[in-house]
Amino acid sequence: MFAVARTFALIGVAAEPVHVEVDIGSGLPSFTIVGLPDVAIRESRERVRSALVNSGFTYPQHRITANLAPADLRKAGPGFDLAIAAALLVASGQLPQRVLDTYALAGELALDGAIRPVPGALAMAEGAREWGIRGVAVAPGDAAQAALVEGLEIVSIEHATRLRDLADGSIEPVPAAAPPDPPTDDLPNLEDLRGHPALRRCLEIAAAGAHSILLIGPPGGGKTLALNRLPSLLPPLSRDEVIEVTRIAGVCGENGAPRVRRPFRAPHHTVSGRALVGGGSPPRPGEVTRAHRGVLFLDELGEFRRDALEALRVPLEEGAVTITRTTGTVSLPCRFMLVAASNPCPCGNGPDSGECNCHPGAVSRYMAKLSGALADRIDITIGVDPPPPEQLSDERVEGSAAVRERVVHARRAQEGRLGPGRANADMTPGELRRHCALEAAPRRTLEAGQRKLGLSARGWDRCLRLARTIADLAGEERIGVEHVSEALEKRRRPER
Amino acid sequence: MSARPEACPDCLRRAWLIGELAGHIEKAADNRAGSRAHELLALADDRLAEAMAGPRAGVVLERAARRRPRRLRDEIAGVGAWACCRHDGLYPGALSALGDPPAVLFGRGDPELLTGLAAERMVTIVGSRRASAYGREIATKLGLELASAGLDVASGMAIGIDSCAHRGALDGRGLTVAVLGCGVDVPYPPRHTRLYEEIVGRGLVIAELPPGTTVRRWTFPARNRIMAALSRMTVVVEARERSGSLITAEMAHDLDREVGAVPGRVGSSPAAGTNALLRDGASVIRGAEDVLDSMIGVGFDPARARAPRGPALEPELTGVLALVEEGSMSADALARASGLGPGALAAALVQLELAGYVRSDAAGRYERTSLAAPEPA
Numbered sequence A: 001m002f003a004v005a006r007t008f009a010l011i012g013v014a015a016e017p018v019h020v021e022v023d024i025g026s027g028l029p030s031f032t033i034v035g036l037p038d039v040a041i042r043e044s045r046e047r048v049r050s051a052l053v054n055s056g057f058t059y060p061q062h063r064i065t066a067n068l069a070p071a072d073l074r075k076a077g078p079g080f081d082l083a084i085a086a087a088l089l090v091a092s093g094q095l096p097q098r099v100l101d102t103y104a105l106a107g108e109l110a111l112d113g114a115i116r117p118v119p120g121a122l123a124m125a126e127g128a129r130e131w132g133i134r135g136v137a138v139a140p141g142d143a144a145q146a147a148l149v150e151g152l153e154i155v156s157i158e159h160a161t162r163l164r165d166l167a168d169g170s171i172e173p174v175p176a177a178a179p180p181d182p183p184t185d186d187l188p189n190l191e192d193l194r195g196h197p198a199l200r201r202c203l204e205i206a207a208a209g210a211h212s213i214l215l216i217g218p219p220g221g222g223k224t225l226a227l228n229r230l231p232s233l234l235p236p237l238s239r240d241e242v243i244e245v246t247r248i249a250g251v252c253g254e255n256g257a258p259r260v261r262r263p264f265r266a267p268h269h270t271v272s273g274r275a276l277v278g279g280g281s282p283p284r285p286g287e288v289t290r291a292h293r294g295v296l297f298l299d300e301l302g303e304f305r306r307d308a309l310e311a312l313r314v315p316l317e318e319g320a321v322t323i324t325r326t327t328g329t330v331s332l333p334c335r336f337m338l339v340a341a342s343n344p345c346p347c348g349n350g351p352d353s354g355e356c357n358c359h360p361g362a363v364s365r366y367m368a369k370l371s372g373a374l375a376d377r378i379d380i381t382i383g384v385d386p387p388p389p390e391q392l393s394d395e396r397v398e399g400s401a402a403v404r405e406r407v408v409h410a411r412r413a414q415e416g417r418l419g420p421g422r423a424n425a426d427m428t429p430g431e432l433r434r435h436c437a438l439e440a441a442p443r444r445t446l447e448a449g450q451r452k453l454g455l456s457a458r459g460w461d462r463c464l465r466l467a468r469t470i471a472d473l474a475g476e477e478r479i480g481v482e483h484v485s486e487a488l489e490k491r492r493r494p495e496r
Numbered sequence B: 001m002s003a004r005p006e007a008c009p010d011c012l013r014r015a016w017l018i019g020e021l022a023g024h025i026e027k028a029a030d031n032r033a034g035s036r037a038h039e040l041l042a043l044a045d046d047r048l049a050e051a052m053a054g055p056r057a058g059v060v061l062e063r064a065a066r067r068r069p070r071r072l073r074d075e076i077a078g079v080g081a082w083a084c085c086r087h088d089g090l091y092p093g094a095l096s097a098l099g100d101p102p103a104v105l106f107g108r109g110d111p112e113l114l115t116g117l118a119a120e121r122m123v124t125i126v127g128s129r130r131a132s133a134y135g136r137e138i139a140t141k142l143g144l145e146l147a148s149a150g151l152d153v154a155s156g157m158a159i160g161i162d163s164c165a166h167r168g169a170l171d172g173r174g175l176t177v178a179v180l181g182c183g184v185d186v187p188y189p190p191r192h193t194r195l196y197e198e199i200v201g202r203g204l205v206i207a208e209l210p211p212g213t214t215v216r217r218w219t220f221p222a223r224n225r226i227m228a229a230l231s232r233m234t235v236v237v238e239a240r241e242r243s244g245s246l247i248t249a250e251m252a253h254d255l256d257r258e259v260g261a262v263p264g265r266v267g268s269s270p271a272a273g274t275n276a277l278l279r280d281g282a283s284v285i286r287g288a289e290d291v292l293d294s295m296i297g298v299g300f301d302p303a304r305a306r307a308p309r310g311p312a313l314e315p316e317l318t319g320v321l322a323l324v325e326e327g328s329m330s331a332d333a334l335a336r337a338s339g340l341g342p343g344a345l346a347a348a349l350v351q352l353e354l355a356g357y358v359r360s361d362a363a364g365r366y367e368r369t370s371l372a373a374p375e376p377a
Helices: A044-054 A078-091 A098-102 A121-132 A141-148 A160-168 A197-209 A223-228 A239-252 A273-279 A306-311 A313-318 A360-372 A389-394 A402-417 A429-435 A438-454 A456-474 A482-487 B009-028 B036-043 B045-066 B067-080 B093-097 B111-116 B133-148 B161-171 B190-202 B218-230 B244-254 B268-277 B288-295 B301-306 B315-325 B330-336 B342-355
Strands: A001-013 A014-023 A029-036 A063-071 A103-106 A135-137 A153-156 A213-216 A295-299 A320-325 A328-333 A338-341 A380-383 B082-085 B104-109 B122-126 B152-155 B176-180 B204-207 B233-237 B258-261 B359-362 B365-368
Touching: A001 A078, A001 A098, A001 A121, A014 A078, A014 B104, A029 A044, A044 A078, A044 B218, A063 A078, A063 A338, A078 A098, A078 A103, A078 A160, A078 A438, A078 B045, A098 A103, A098 A160, A098 B036, A103 A121, A103 B258, A103 B365, A121 A141, A121 A239, A121 A306, A135 A141, A141 A153, A141 A239, A153 A239, A160 B161, A197 A223, A197 A380, A197 A402, A197 A456, A197 B176, A197 B342, A213 A223, A213 A328, A213 B330, A223 A295, A273 A306, A273 B315, A306 A313, A313 A320, A320 B218, A360 B301, A380 B330, A402 A456, A429 A456, A429 B036, A438 A456, A438 A482, A456 A482, A482 B342, B009 B036, B009 B045, B009 B067, B009 B104, B036 B067, B067 B082, B104 B111, B104 B190, B122 B133, B122 B161, B133 B152, B133 B161, B133 B288, B133 B365, B152 B161, B152 B218, B161 B190, B176 B190, B176 B218, B190 B244, B218 B244, B233 B244, B233 B268, B258 B268, B258 B288, B315 B330, B315 B342, B315 B365, B342 B359
Parallel strands: A001 A103, A029 A063, A103 A135, A135 A153, A213 A338, A213 A380, A295 A338, B122 B152, B122 B233, B152 B176, B176 B204, B233 B258
Antiparallel strands: A001 A014, A014 A063, A320 A328, B082 B104, B104 B204, B359 B365
16 A cells, blocks of 8 residues: 655756655545645645546545655655656556556646646656666656657656556657757848948857857947847757757756757846846756856846846856755856847947937946946957948848858867867866967067056956957967957957 | 245135035025026125025124134145135236136145236136047047147046046146136045046146035036136037036136137037037137137147157058048948958957057947057158
8 A cells, every 4th residue: 555656856957866655544535745845746636636536547535645755855846746646546556566666757637637748857867867767757748858868768648547558568668869950040140130240250259169248339230130140150059968958948847849959048137136047945047057058148238237247257157056055055057158238328329429318427337337247257349330221231241151150160179179068268277378379479469458458367368268269260270460459359448 | 935825814704604605505596507606606795695594694694704714724724725815916817807706716736836827828628527539539639738838727627528638738747727616625526536636736726615615506607607717718628508618618708718619510419519609609629729829829739749659550550540530430330441351450450559549448439549640651
């Protein structure tokens, strides 16, 4: 009258193993769930009872106790329904024990017995492989993501009645699948960006080295249009990266097909610091983690809350967010590319435009916000003005595909130096010394920049990284004067 | 003989009376930027107290009469300042043209410099606080070249044009006079504290209000009348419509002083006020030589005489420099106009910036500096 099913609780972007123990004893009919469940799990009693009855099983009229172990781990969400139901059926003798020995189960039950997808199927599949379980039974909507994990039997089960088939072994496992190739031509294309030669160049450099970039200019100048076209320039994700990105998306409740595209996250400027970097109990990924291996786009940077921007500093530096709670520490990955756009002043016209009516103090506060929190983290800054209309129509411009080819080529050189998945933007100081040694002439240029343009020590390093990327784009192993000069032009200027 | 400015007891009491009534004057000036302050300051002590303090006039006047000159002088010396009343020999004669000259000028800086002050050798440069980069550049250049030519530069130390004029004059190793609308010991605006210290060290800071007085709306036009009276010529570099600097220009005009204005783009709002001045007959000021023409004589060009020249440039860079010279532009606009590839253009701009010919602002726009290019060989 006792059975144990296996399932998972999500902590950060990983799945922790959880045993669901169900005991059916004598006493007045009741159903109790213990083991730090949240409200959604407690309500699971009603779903499980209705689902079992509506699927032709018998709901035992006894005293039922379900325990979610380990008992001190806080558990949340409806994903435990299927495991509880299966353990209940085994404990009441309606299903053979074999089901629970072979599979971990994760799914939410509908009242009619249908099984719904739950967040984090891929993370759970990885957890199951580590745990040494032969297979995982999930809802059909979760199967595609879970099947990315190799060496595991993924079974798609759409209704509670199929639990019997699962016990017979008559359900064919979903074949392990390589991630599909991303469609290439449905992203916003760079050929829409006309009349901005310098801006196009900046986007190309940023994409080639995963450098952070800030666009400053009046509304209607093409800032947002340009940055929305950045994803089409980025190199495709590798297989390992697809798994990382899909795992994070899945944990955040994005079910369905694997994520083969680099994420592009654009939180609104009212976002809080916690929503940006993640947190809560149990810890949930924030926007920076959801942008892992992709792009975090902050439009109207000057309007963001100061504390939210401050909170970005450490994640940008470390490539990971560490959330510490009394129950333990969770580390969430966040290697993303920061792209931002801002007006030059609160009214948007720019203090030199002749149209600006902002108070001088307000303008300098606005600029201080741009340069304050993130000053040392932005590699490329460029002013963007609306081009004259005659430039818009007849200019011949390259499309995204041609630019992406150069970007991919430059990234290949970087991965050769730094390792897979790495780019120039995250070179460590040691790597910087090894791979960015300057000859006499370019060094003189950089020194002149430090002396006359007020380049800081951090600015020096940033300039070197950028020069490395510019040389990579040119296919050159040595960094020349022209590469350093161009990198210097992209630096952040001090506010007046 | 070392000059020691003095102030007589009555004049000191007058200054403190105005300081005490500052709040009342603010109300009486009806919040219309002190339009009536001019008339009020022309009133005698008793009339002023009566008009401002009403029933409390007696109390105020009595308190003024009881102020002991020694205590007041100690207070002035305590903040490192000096006072010079209109009965003193060192009081700038130019101010007597005013119907309501300040009873006392409080000052910081070397009082010896007072002896050399003469309207004939001084130019007042004023303009908008919300100035464009163009306006600030012109103001700095005017200050520098006029100071190098041996003229003194007066201004109000405000954000924008004023501070640039002071900065230029200091860079040109000339004498600059800052006229404040608050106590002479109050560096206002606070962000110019360093500029204030520098002017105290090498020039003069003067004010009409007693030490410790804070700014009020009416004190700005009151200070403007002193600036207008101090010099033969007032130059407005950039002013919007209804800008405070237009008040200075109007006062200068009323005092029969020259008024000049720097032309701006038609339709540009930072220059709407200056362009209107030009329409109304102000002299066109294109640079220091135009000021010197009316101040000293025709045809003097200080820039040609002493401006430094930058290093020689390759032809490609000269082409880009010519484009920047046409107006401040973003890298995008320059890339479109130059026909260079964006990479080559960026490199060229940095070379020009390192050579000192152009500068870029926080938003990445490029503009020409005042550094002269070498003569073509």
